[in-house]
Amino acid sequence: MRLFNCMSLIVLLLCVSPGIMAQTLDETPAGNGEWGYRPAYKSVSTIDPPSFSWRPMKNMTWTVQCARDRDFTDIVYSADGIESNVHTASKSLGQGRLYWRYRGRNADGGCSGWSTVRSFEITADSNKMPLPERGELLARIPDSHPRLFVRPEDMPELKRKAKGSLKDIYERLDSQCSQLLAEPPDISEPPLYPEGIVRGSEEWRGIWWGNRMRVVKALNGAATLAFTHLLGGPEKYGEEAKRILLACAEWDPKGSTGYLYNDEAGMPYAYLFSRAYTYAFDLLSDSEKDKCRKVMRIRGTEMYNHLNPSHFWKPYNSHKNRAWHFLGEVGIAFHGEIEEADDWTWFAANVFHACYPVWSDDDGGWHEGISYWWEYQERFTWFADVMRSALGIDAFDKPYYSQVGYYAMYLMPPGTYGTGFGDLVGARKPSNYIPLMTTFATQAGNPHWQWWVEKMGGPVNSSEYHAHGDYISYVHGALPKIAAKTPKDLPGSRLFKGTGQAYLNSNLGDGMENVQVVFKSSPFGTQSHGYEASNSFNLWAYGKHLLIRTGRRDNYGSDHHKNWMWSTRSTNCIRINGEDQPKRSPKAKGRISEFTTTPEIDIVTGETEHFTRTIIFVKPELIVVYDRLTPNDPAFYEYWLHAEKEIAVNGQHSITVDNDGVFCDIDFLSPGNLTFSQTNQYDPNPRPRVTLRQWHLTATTETIEGPCEFVTVYRPRNSGQDTTYKADLKKGTDAYTLDIDMNGLSFGADLPLSAGEPCRATLKRTGKSPANVTAEPVTQ
Secondary structure: OHHHHHHHHHHHHHHOOOOOOOOOOOOOOOOOOOOOOEOOOOEEEEEEOOEEEOOOOOOEEEEEEEEOOOOOOOEEEEEEEEOOOEEEOOOOOOOEEEEEEEEEEEOOOOEOOOOOOEEEEEEEEEEEOOOOOHHHHHHOOOOOOOOOOOOHHHHHHHHHHOOOOOHHHHHHHHHHHHHHHHOOOOOOOOOOOOOOOOOOOHHHHHHHHHHHHHHHHHHHHHHHHHHHHHOOOOHHHHHHHHHHHHHHOOOOOOOOOOOOOOHHHHHHHHHHHHHHHHHHHHHOOHHHHHHHHHHHHHHHHHHHHHHOOHHHHOOOOOOHHHHHHHHHHHHHHOOOOOOOHHHHHHHHHHHHHHHOOOOEOOOOOEOOEHHHHHHHHHHHHHHHHHHHHHHOOOHHHOHHHHHOHHHHHHHOOOOOOOOOOEOOOOOOOHHHHHHHHHHHHHHHOOHHHHHHHHHOOOOOOOOOOOOOOHHHHHHHHOOOOOOOOOHHHOOOOEEEHHHOEEEEEOOOOOHHHOEEEEEEOOOOOOOOOOOOOOOEEEEEEOOEEEEOOOOOOOOOOOHHHHHHHOOHHHOOOEEEOOEOOOOOOOOOOOEEEEEEEOOOEEEEEEEEOOEEEEEEEEOOOEEEEEEEEOOOOOEOEEEEEEEOOOOEEOOOOOEEEEEOOEEEEEEEEEOOOOEEEEEOOOOOOOOOOOOOOOEEEEEEOOOEOOOEEEEEEEEEEEOOOOOOOEEEEEEOOOEEEEEEEEOOEEEEEEEEOOOOOOOEEEEEEOOOOOEEEEOOEOOO
């Protein structure tokens, strides 16, 4: 502590030296889309040490202090000369209540005052994850090559396994290399956009994505050839890898494949060129190495300047959340060879510790939906491998990555398809995620995730295991095998509270026998690719979609995408006075305020401005949706429901969804006098090449004075199941009471009028013990 106090005294003397003007600290609260001050006031950190984050200011370096007391007489950590507005300590801080503050110093040596003091807590369960100091971290990178995924000292054992336990993967690599020699990739420079081309048009899209595919085919081919050569493959593989690499080095680094010109081409160029370079390193002459370094210095600098420092404070950008770790691969590959490369590596390490992943929570949830989860997390697993090998950092020490596989398990029990929220999820199947879940199970050593993989028929044993080839499969093949464990010890339903989604399942082990409710009320709002309205839900039963989110993305940002899919109308939700929730905006915030799961009944409540929705799920055959709406002025309401086929409407108490023999009967108990309309057209429709049509049912009220409540009962069933049903709803002074008798069960619920009171449910089944469940508050 004496050392820390001496250092603080030196800094203080500098700050108060005559003639040096103090800097005013900007402590404006974080706004929408900003990362914020972390650890937040009175928060509990799941990591020891937490990463400190504060509002950036130009031309400043920073000091951070952490103490056991608010007066900072017992300082446990202090760091000075910090260049970014984030910092992670190189040691654990220990459990208990702690306090932190920061201040800045400008280029003239003038210091600001200390910031607001913020307290936080570290518990005994907090994961220990310090970030080594810069010099120590960079010293871990091998002096020689290869450096990405593998180290030079790994190669003798990996070469031996090419004739042993990994022979099958090596033979696939060898076959791929033979094919590359027989049909070499096009190594001419991809074209620029023609003058006057319309961004987003079909012609533009063809060049935009086509150039990406050209890059991947050429440079991933070079990486595959060079890696296979390292394993003992013939010299011709190495020579072809070198030919492709050097040809691509001739391309204009700020041209058609430049990062700022077309990042979908520029990003894969950066990391695939780096892999090919580190694998082919010993085949290159000094002048050829210098040629590669020059082109990657330009490309890496362009990426770094685009990402740093803005990404630390405003990280909610979809593409940037790939670019930072691709830059990390470049930095490691060119360590000691490009002057700025170590800055790129240090930047990537700080992004990972301080503000990644951003669309997630510590429970393993993902805001943008399972398609983008797969797209982004598969690519991140590459950097997880690289960090473990080159930097000695285990990504799975992070709470999110220790839970990440439960997202797919609960959202997509084996047999489920096209479920959940988010862009491009409509046609996704669990089999699409076997490779990624295999990687997660192996990297984290999680037996539940391995069970899911094996239940789905995996792990996969093909060249599709990884999007960029079997050289990554080869590295993973050398990792320890994981024994599977069934999820019988886990609850069937799960809340991902930080992303505001709950997945309620009656049968976690078999999607074909499962009834599933997917519910969203998200603090992320409708940002990015997770654009669906808060308090919306989907329903799956017995292998079929019953109530769905709708539309088909014809092109990102098209008229249909923006004005139908981003609209509340596209979801199973409610609009007030014909108004959508804010589209694709962090302002459209929701939150899950209650969640209880039991083997018999789940209860979940979501809240947005003027709208509280509670779902009570009696597993598997009964779902009660209770909505409380409290606008400031008289309003009318539109209750939207969507299905794959036309919905049969015989009055508001007799509505049926039918999807090839799986049904859902719907009863609008309250309010009365609803008017129904239905169409299979979107507003607006997608481009002509998209022929998908779904059905949209709207139940509309009259204008209502004061609060409005909807009480709606959903009864999913298979063909031939008993449909005996009787419901009685009464409105009292403080609550509704609902009683339902059906199929040998007797269900009761108290539905309070006040959103601050919990819903309660009781259940009696013939021959079984009664259940009494009360919704429990969720701490945020």
